[in-house]
Amino acid sequence: MxxxxxxxxxxxxxxxxxxxxxxxxxxxxxxxxxxxxxxxxxxxxxxxxxxxxxxxxxxxxxxxxxxxxxxxxxxxxxxxxxxxxxxxxxxxxxxxxxxxxxxxxxxxxxxxxxxLPIEVADYVDFYASEDHASNVGQIFRPDSPALPPNWKHLPIGYHGRSGTIVVSGTDVVRPTGQRKAPADAAPSFGPSIRLDIEAELGYVVGGATTLGSRVSVEEAEDHLFGVVLLNDWSARDIQAWEYVPLGPFLGKSFATSISAWVTPLDALREARVPVPGQTDPPVLPYLAGEATGFDIHLEVELNGTVVSRPEYSRMYWAPAQMLAHLTVNGASLRSGDLFASGTISGPARDTRGSLLELTWNGTEPLTLADGSSRGFLEDGDTVTITAWAPGPDGTRVGLGEVAGTIQPAR
The missing domain is CATH 2.30.30.230 (Fumarylacetoacetase, N-terminal domain)
Structure with missing residues (x-):
């Protein structure tokens, strides 16, 4: 053009x-x-x-x-x-x-x-990568099936805290909270020592709906405006102690970073790809229909060293299915709603989108270009996530970056 x-x-x-x-x-x-x-x-x-x-x-x-x-x-x-x-x-x-x-x-x-490009109304984070969910299951539940029994029947998610979503470049203060390792006799209180990242794609929603109505898979694109890169910072030690039985809370809600630029879905037409076949088991009718994912290539840098290149095309659940599931109980949409894909990961180590997976819960530390090693994030570390997608006539659509630097706990 x-x-x-x-x-x-x-x-x-x-x-x-x-x-x-x-x-x-x-x-x-x-x-x-x-x-x-x-x-x-x-x-x-x-x-x-x-x-x-x-x-x-x-x-x-x-x-x-x-x-x-x-x-x-x-x-x-x-x-x-x-x-x-x-x-x-x-x-x-x-x-x-x-x-x-x-x-x-x-x-x-x-x-x-x-x-920050939007005033975030509500924020939901999904868990749409089968590779990520399987890795997490193997790490935390080695004696049980990697995927929970409901995982292929519905897009699992948690409701986050919209007020702590920040624009790229905003520093992230190390969170403090309760933590308890399996061998500890009692919980302790202090700064997280297992601070992590999650490379994700966020979806910006427009067009309000009324309480009690639903958005179908076919109607979802009327509400899906565009995408941002997203880093769901995660305190794994706080999360592990609190998440049973109601799921993530303080281990996630301290900060979530998004890129400053919102790429319209109309700019990603050439990047559309089918989601993996959902036939075993088949999805329920409200999740069936014309649903696609995106051929988006991410790159994760830690202090300037590329540590991972996740591929969004491997995500199991499509954004239209996530939005349909989010509203199937009658939950209303508001303009400025944001929902995220969950960690984008692949089967190979260099395609995993979190340090939890990349270092296998800290047991296999990464070596950075400066010779230092990381199991989880240290104060002063900077994480930068970038991405691109194919555009028209052989061009690329750049999704900018989402970056943040860890500051000491207060």
Missing amino acids: TTWLDVPTEHPFGVHHLPYGVFSIGEGSPRVGVRVGDQVLDAGAVAAIGRDAGQVGEGPDLASVWQTPSLNAFLALGRPAWTTAREWLTEILTDEVHRAGVEPHLHSLDEVTLH
Whole structure:
């Protein structure tokens, strides 16, 4: 796709991508931006020009919703508006006639501060990788079947804490809590000593539903706006002591990091792939239907050393199935909801998406480029997760990065 911008065709943030985020400049108010190349388009300012000139037509007032400090108002407009907006943005960035009006509202990435792109309404984290679930089962339940009996019948998840979701680059303070190893006579209290990561994909939801209604697999894409990279930081020692019988709580809720840019699902059309066959056992009817995954390639760095390259295409449950299951009991959706895939892992050691698996619960430490070793995270460690997916005509869609550095417990 050609553009009047000085952006190479193969740029992972070219006009075939156009992810959304929230940015500010200096003391200015945060507002919605669209990344193209290494610049950020002030979407609301340009939409206001188009609105005042009658170029946007009879559709939604994009200028108003894009001049707010989150994507939530835009998400609430629903898929028809998302499609209209993408088509309009593509037009003004590819047709030279718009250049004079658009160019003054492009800002270098170096000039801007990026913020959390959404005001997170509700947050749910799933457990959709069979490889990850099997590895965890072998580690924690070596004398029992690796997968729990319900795993292939429904997408398992836990309800997280939306208020502790932070944007990439935010430091993560080591959590403190109760922990008890199997050999300990009693629990102790203190900073986590088994702090971990989970490389995941997050799904941003738009279009509210009413309490008591359900979203089917076929209807899910009306609500799935886009994806972010996500790191579900996990205190394994706190988690292991608390999670029976109600599941993760304080071992997860201290921080979850997401990337600053939200890649629209429309930018991932060439990356769609079938999910693995769900025939043994077959899924119940409400989970059946046209459901796909994505050919997304992740890379996990610990202090600059690549320690894993997970493949999202191996995930067992599709995002449409996860959303259908999330709402099957009548739970309502709100614009700004976020749900995550769970740790993305593969069968080989270098495709595992958590240190728990990579080091087999700390018994097989990793060796980093500087010669140091890690079973779990130490204070000062920086974890960076990046990803890309195939785009049109041999291009790549870059999903940016989600990064965080561990700070000592307080």
